[in-house]
Amino acid sequence: MEVIIVKTGEQVGKVAADIIATGMLRKPDFVLGLATGSTPLKTYTELVRKHKEGGLDFSKTTTFNLDEYLGLPMTHPQSYYYFMWENLFKHVNINPENIHVPSGQILDCEGFCEAYENEIVDAGGIDLQLLGIGRDGHIAFNEPGSSLYSRTRLKTLTKETVEDNARVFDDPDEVPRFAVTMGVGTVIDARRIVLIANGTGKAQAIFDAVEGPVSSQCTASALQLHPKTTVIVDEGAASKLERREYYDWIRDNKRQIHDIIEKQIRKRLRLEHKDWG
């Protein structure tokens, strides 16, 4: 797990967007897993800027969103579909046929969840999954106690999550208690994961996820088992990390890797030149 600590939430968004854009440039038919919540907003603003000013091309990109509230239609301003459309999709050249957000209005829940999993497989799997984190350490809507092998399914939200989500609903009674969500197993099948967090309110969750034991009580801790996860946090969200010094040490020393490899290449070339006479 790579931990990148930056000063502000703005920088968190920029670093995440740079990683996503690099992946999209390398592979035009990139399969991108997307998250909702306030944290990814800056990442989306930056991706839109890269599209408008730098020509970042979404025409062959396929997206899969993590979750959706049960019972909310796509047109509801608090639905995750609406959120994604407002904050990213309508601003870029993505083909609407390539957008996948779980439906909140399903009739056959099991059938829908199985089909969603199959769609991810048919698309070739997720190349990069962007994640936020809940205060209780949940990823997507995998609340504490979710199996670390879980797949897409219906989940009952905790009281804490319902309270957190209430801030964006006009009527607190309207806040959904259930959601359709990718499972932890679905998330960690992605080839690369980028988890972002801002502010001291997320500090404990980030500590548990990065330095705590792997446990279903903090589903983000499952990312410790993933071979390519990058955690990008601001100073507030990093404030409880105990190995902070080591993460900074890695960052400072990493700069040398490039120099060392370049030196080795130059040495090898010199030797080959000698062989050629």
Ligand code: GLP
């Ligand atoms: C919800 C979403 C998560 C998100 C979390 C945190 O629970 N299902 O995907 O990470 O909210 O949201 P925020 O970024 O607003 O703190």
